[in-house]
């Protein structure tokens with residue numbers, strides 16, 4: 001607790017002098033909660049996501065002052081190479097998941113990580129920390145609901161300091177205690193005073209026992225006072241003088257010191273010795289970190305994609321299949337060969353998924369591997385990203401591509417940047433049944449390849465034929481990055497073809513040409529491939545039809561070569577002019 005306080009005092013000072021990049025959010029007032037909640041955890045085993053007032057918890061779970069100082073100074077020794085500032089640090093490899101700013105979004109990752117580790121037989125718990133403000137997010141509900149439905153013991157620890165930035169709790173929620181919400185999820189909830197570290201520690205241990213017995217999550221609300229403004233720039237003028245004075249009386253540090261003397265029986269000298277050691281540690285870290293220069297960008301890898309070469313997988317040969325069959329065959333092949341693979345989605349189990357592409361999979365692989373999920377696309381994505389960090393290989397089916405927009409932050413920002421931020425791959429296969437032509441209306445007919453192409457770190461594949469569908473799903477699954485496969489719904493059960501796959505995934509990642517032509521290069525993807533091919537029939541050998549197939553990262557070189565030859569380019573896309581990727585190809 002003292003190490004956290006002293007290091008942050010120095011960080012505040014360095015911030016005011018202009019050395020700290022970004023800002024500093026102070027843990028002052030929260031230290032008893034941060035230390036008490038983290039000390040019962042086993043670093044490297046239990047899954048945790050900490051917040052911006054939890055420096056003491058980072059120390060308890062393995063962080064060291066020097067790298068953290070470098071992180072705040074954004075210098076060359078910063079563990080994130082200054083890609084990320086201040087509190088956005090962690091260690092995904094040891095299951096202390098690095099946060100994104102979006103409050104609430106880390107909670108479902110803890111649920112998924114804990115769920116995946118327990119599936120492997122590990123006796124682990126999750127600690128998912130959130131503030132009073134963050135508890136108003138939809139994702140808070142999605143995450144705890146997921147944890148209770150999937151019987152995953154994650155402790156949702158709410159640090160209630162009565163403010164979210166300047167907003168008091170009266171404007172945040174209406175129930176007397178935030179732990180009252182536990183009833184709605186059929187789990188245990190409790191509120192305690194977070195002033196005393198021993199109280200917090202004991203309560204967390206008791207909650208772990210309850211969770212071990214019930215195999216359910218639980219809510220522990222810890223009340224505390226924020227002793228400073230929201231962050232270094234905030235003077236907290238909205239807090240009255242009386243309230244500020246009362247807050248100062250509720251400082252957990254002098255309280256803990258007194259407990260050490262009066263309850264634990266340490267002498268003044270012993271406590272002073274501990275304090276001197278902390279001072280020394282902070283001094284040394286500052287002295288070591290200050291001379292480190294700013295990072296030289298070219299020295300670091302800046303890849304957004306993890307780059308493992310694809311494995312060689314089981315070949316396949318099917319004389320006649322429709323695109324929907326190709327999906328099922330690919331999923332069967334993956335589930336058979338990779339025990340870590342799990343399908344997560346709505347109605348993928350007994351019903352066999354909305355378009356029947358998962359038909360029969362639950363009978364063959366069981367409900368543990370073909371898992372029906374509640375309606376919470378954002379939570380499912382966070383859950384899957386967390387699960388991918390604990391050894392699972394999730395395959396997520398969005399019921400319709402349209403609903404992928406529910407998961408924009410989780411997929412686009414959290415999963416997309418995960419490898420870049422944490423250095424750990426995030427292998428996820430996302431399936432998006434998409435496209436119009438089935439008279440399903442505006443919100444069940446979108447494709448959204450344009451939207452998703454805008455997020456660095458994601459890969460996009462858009463197959464048209466059964467062969468391509470099979471290849472795309474295998475290539476996307478065995479890739480160590482989040483890969484989105486667009487499956488046009490109109491093509492599921494209308495087009496038939498053969499599948500000849502030799503097991504080599506490397507050549508799958510390329511654009512497809514459907515016959516040479518001389519006068520015009522036509523670029524089409526999804527259902528428009530078939531429109532283009534049928535139009536081409538009327539023009540002899542004039543049209544050369546290309547499907548980029550890998551829409552992100554798109555390799556335009558073969559298409560440019562084609563345009564050099566034909567001198568003309570026509571792009572055929574299904575969605576509106578600015579929503580797809582046609583404008584990208586043309587520019």
Ligand SMILES: Cc1ncc(C[n+]2csc(CCOP(=O)(O)OP(=O)(O)O)c2C)c(N)n1
Pocket residue numbers: 053101102103130131132133134135159161163164165230
């Ligand atoms: C989804 C989202 N909206 C807005 C913000 C900006 N923001 C950062 S911290 C904060 C207040 C958080 O309050 P609380 O959850 O109570 O945590 P505290 O800072 O009090 O510990 C806000 C609004 C954010 N990070 N995420």
Ligand SMILES: [Mg+2]
Pocket residue numbers: 131132133159160161162163164165
């Ligand atoms: Mg708060």
